[in-house]
Amino acid sequence: MxxxxxxxxxxxxxxxxxxxxxxxxxxxxxxxxxxxxxxxxxxxxxxxxxxxxxxxxxxxxxxxxxxxxxxxxxxxxxxxxxxxKERNYTELQELFEARAALEAEIAKLAALRHTAADIVALKQTVDASKRAAEDNDVDALSRASVEFNAGIRAAARNSVLTALSLGLEKRARFYFFPVSGQLGSDWVGKQASLVGTVEAGDADQAASLARRYIVETGEAVSRLLGPDSFSS
Known part of the structure; x- marks a missing residue:
């Protein structure tokens, strides 16, 4: 140890x-x-x-x-x-389950409340994610992911949801950071799709995409970490 x-x-x-x-x-x-x-x-x-x-x-x-x-x-x-603390498989499942519900609501509000400046900032972050993925720069990719989530929260304009989301995201990073390099290209495509839906103002579709994005990320993290990474 x-x-x-x-x-x-x-x-x-x-x-x-x-x-x-x-x-x-x-x-x-x-x-x-x-x-x-x-x-x-x-x-x-x-x-x-x-x-x-x-x-x-x-x-x-x-x-x-x-x-x-x-x-x-x-x-x-x-x-x-x-x-x-060791990583715990049950916590990972519950964490991404909770995030899926929360981020879906945030994306829905972002589609309804965003400004043109919000969209510009989100697209810039997606571009940064693309460059980081192409350069295989794991640290830059992780930073861009955090900035993207912050941009969606800013567009949603709900301080309570923002605080809840930040806490869950920080905990999720404990799980996905070790495999973030393997998730990079997948992140970029999903981010770009979500920005397009938010920009179009399609609240239900934005919520659906965000929910699926989080669920699929949790499943990928669990698979990539493997059973030996968990205490139970």
Whole structure:
């Protein structure tokens, strides 16, 4: 089992931290490292090494680890330490099931409420996805996917749905980031189709496409990760 944070294996998350928000910033840095696989499932997080890495005391680190535990990113095992949670097949299924319903409603509202500027921004993001896929640039492709989802949410103009979507998307990235390079060309085509439907103002079709897009992505992620990637 990887022991991230141990000497010679410290988590690759380093940033200039504001003392007033240390726990939140450490939480965010560790969360991103978990999502991107820099801290893989099963990794042990050592508070002393994280504190030393950021030049802080153990107090904000303990607070950050506690909030990560509450958010479901890590597991605190009394007397054994703190470990990054394993990927769970049931969670993956439930996560993409929930996202399918939510993103369908967001796409529907985007078709009804978008502006010309929203469409221009979405098309630019699709173009960025195409370039990233052609260059096999996994990081750029992942960023473009996040930007595309943000663009659809912006066009929907519903702050509550946006907050819910952001939380689920972040959790989904924990699952699809390792295989995002294999999903790239598929993403581009689906994004382009959804933008066309949103631009046409076809709310029902936009909802249907978005729902199918999320369901198919979840199925592909499960297949590409394989059974050995899940704890259950």
């Amino acid at each position: 990887t022991q991230a944070g141990a000497p010679g294996g410290q988590p690759p998350v380093r940033s200039a931290l504001d003392a007033s928000t240390l726990p939140a910033q450490i939480h965010e840095a560790l969360e991103e490292a978990i999502i991107h696989g820099d801290l893989p499932p099963g990794s042990r997080l050592r508070p002393d090494d994280i504190a030393a890495l950021h030049g802080v005391s153990r107090i904000p680190v303990r607070e950050a680890l506690s909030s990560l535990d509450e958010a479901g990113w890590v597991e605190i095992r009394p007397r054994y330490g703190v470990y990054v």
